[in-house]
Amino acid sequence: xxxxxxxxxxxxxxxxxxxxxxxxxxxxxxxTVVAPPQKTVDQxxxxxLQQALQELVNTTKWTDDxxxxxxxxxxxxxxxxxxxxxxxxxxxxxxxxINRPIYGSDQLTPLLVHVDRDIAFHxxxxxxxxxxxxxxxxxxxxxxxxxVYVALAMDYDSFAPNGGDVFxxxxxxxxxxxxxxGQDSWKGKSTGSTARGAFVENxxxxxxxxxxxxxxxxxxxxxxxxxxxxxxxxxGILKALSEIDEAHQSIPGTxxxxxxTNTKSDEMVEIFKNAPPDQKTKFLQIMTKIxxxxxxxxxxxxx
Numbered sequence: 001x002x003x004x005x006x007x008x009x010x011x012x013x014x015x016x017x018x019x020x021x022x023x024x025x026x027x028x029x030x031x032t033v034v035a036p037p038q039k040t041v042d043q044x045x046x047x048x049l050q051q052a053l054q055e056l057v058n059t060t061k062w063t064d065d066x067x068x069x070x071x072x073x074x075x076x077x078x079x080x081x082x083x084x085x086x087x088x089x090x091x092x093x094x095x096x097x098i099n100r101p102i103y104g105s106d107q108l109t110p111l112l113v114h115v116d117r118d119i120a121f122h123x124x125x126x127x128x129x130x131x132x133x134x135x136x137x138x139x140x141x142x143x144x145x146x147x148v149y150v151a152l153a154m155d156y157d158s159f160a161p162n163g164g165d166v167f168x169x170x171x172x173x174x175x176x177x178x179x180x181x182g183q184d185s186w187k188g189k190s191t192g193s194t195a196r197g198a199f200v201e202n203x204x205x206x207x208x209x210x211x212x213x214x215x216x217x218x219x220x221x222x223x224x225x226x227x228x229x230x231x232x233x234x235x236g237i238l239k240a241l242s243e244i245d246e247a248h249q250s251i252p253g254t255x256x257x258x259x260x261t262n263t264k265s266d267e268m269v270e271i272f273k274n275a276p277p278d279q280k281t282k283f284l285q286i287m288t289k290i291x292x293x294x295x296x297x298x299x300x301x302x303x
Contacts, residue, residue: 026062027148029098030054030076041084045125052129053079053144060131062148063167073155074108075099077144088124093117094143098151100158103224111154112147113263116196118185119143133170136177143196146174150199157212158219164212171200194255202256207247211256214243218264226271234275237268241286248290261291265298272301 033050035043057077075098083091094116099108121140129138131145149171153164175197178186186197202208222236248257272283280301287298 025058025072026065026067026152027058027073027075029057029074031057032076032078034078034080036081036084039081039084041087045087045123046081048125049079049123053077053140056129056131056141057144057148060145060148062152070101073098073100073111073151075111075151077147079140082118085120089120089122091118091120092140094119094147096147096151098154100155100219102226103220105227107227109219109223109267110263111158112151112259114147114259116143116147117194120185133173134177136174136179142174142178146171146196149174153200153203154215157215159216160220161213161216163216168200168203172204175200198255199259202251202254205251207250208254208256209247210243211247214240214247216240217243230274234271234279237271238279238282238286241283241290245286245290257290261287261294265291265294269297269301275301277303 031050031054033046033053035041035046039046075096077097078095079092080095081090081092085091096112096114096116097110098112100111101107102109119140121138123140129141131138131141136142149167153167153171156164156167175186178197184195186195203212217236218240220236222233222240225233225236244257244260248254268283268287272280275283280303283301284295284298288295291298
């Protein structure tokens, strides 16, 4: 009887351990910190910062969901330090590329490619690097948390219509706790604002209501069929582009649409190079309206 009891206990424990070990973190981002060419601060400070940010992003539990290994968001975040204002105060650019798996393949698609410029932050070696949701105490940490939530929101939107609601709201919560002194970089007022808060403001703006369904149509109804049904893939993407165009007509020049075209332009050109003439024509008509500066790139799909 005791033997049977311990067999059951061991099996349950083994199942629990396997479950824990196979439940992946939501994100797996490679974090790189690049020191300025003419640095005076010890390189060990930058190495410690890189390790601290890597641990922060990749070990924080960002959602309440369980992710399988093949569902994890992967990408890279590079912090390019431009200025050492003091030995503990810095200004840097953040280069972000977040990738989403393409269903039915071993390929990835860029979900967000973006540069956030001139982030001022304070860092002392060995100081704890933690994210507190309701307290704004570290501009760099909150910027990283903000973009993690934006990436998760876009990812969830790409798998279900408006599926990223909770994560857009969490990103908005970060913007809401920014003190008044940091509003210029966080809360832009103009339509074409480059302030980082514009991502969530644009996404949740009722006038941009077709933007988020476009993420679903582009990825789940379009790109996820690339390996099995290319005509269906292109049809889904064209539907998404029509929705992006509708959002663009409502509010031209938004940061979210500029980020979309910057992220997806090369991918779309490759997809439509072998498309039928009518699809190429529709593709060019839409892209000429929403991204006219890159019309020569889009025209390379030919006829």
